[in-house]
Amino acid sequence: MTPFTQRTRAMMMRTARQAALAGVLLASAVTAMAQADSPVGTWQTIDDHTGQPKALVQITQDSSGALDGKVIKGLGPNDQPERRCTACTDARKDQLILGMTIINDMKKVDDGWDDGQILDPENGKIYKCKMHLEDGGQKLVVRGYIGVSLLGRSQTWIRQQ
Known part of the structure; x- marks a missing residue:
């Protein structure tokens, strides 16, 4: 694997982890908002x-x-x-x-x-x-x-x- 491919792969993995974390945070925020009005x-x-x-x-x-x-x-x-x-x-x-x-x-x-x-x-x-x-x-x-x-x-x- 070339250094470019390794960096691209690492960047894609970080982006995927950040997207997963953002999804968890969004789900928590939606649950909190639902609790606030129901x-x-x-x-x-x-x-x-x-x-x-x-x-x-x-x-x-x-x-x-x-x-x-x-x-x-x-x-x-x-x-x-x-x-x-x-x-x-x-x-x-x-x-x-x-x-x-x-x-x-x-x-x-x-x-x-x-x-x-x-x-x-x-x-x-x-x-x-x-x-x-x-x-x-x-x-x-x-x-x-x-x-x-x-x-x-x-x-x-x-x-x-």
Whole structure:
């Protein structure tokens, strides 16, 4: 191999490595941007009474663009995987809370998501729900309410990586 061919080959290898690195960086940037404007992902909920982590909820998007959220892990000190929603009055009555869908049919509206429902498995009540992202997509403010959103309460959930 001539010196010219060796230099050309080395330059092509460096260029290929740089292109691969640029692709990885671009993919990371796209993922970060997607996280900043979508609640799809895993969220840590916080107990209203103790202020301690309570559960992990996985939010997914269906083919119509609506969001749903499912409990994937309990985090409380007294959490038992066999806990059931004994207070639920719908089809979730006596079902395991772990694996239960507690957020249904959230639709993108302006800067947030609205028109869906959220279940509080502690009391079995179903509330209207709206949510929006804060802190560059790292916090999700979830508001459950009856009638109008002024009559409700909000929780701030923390994005998990």
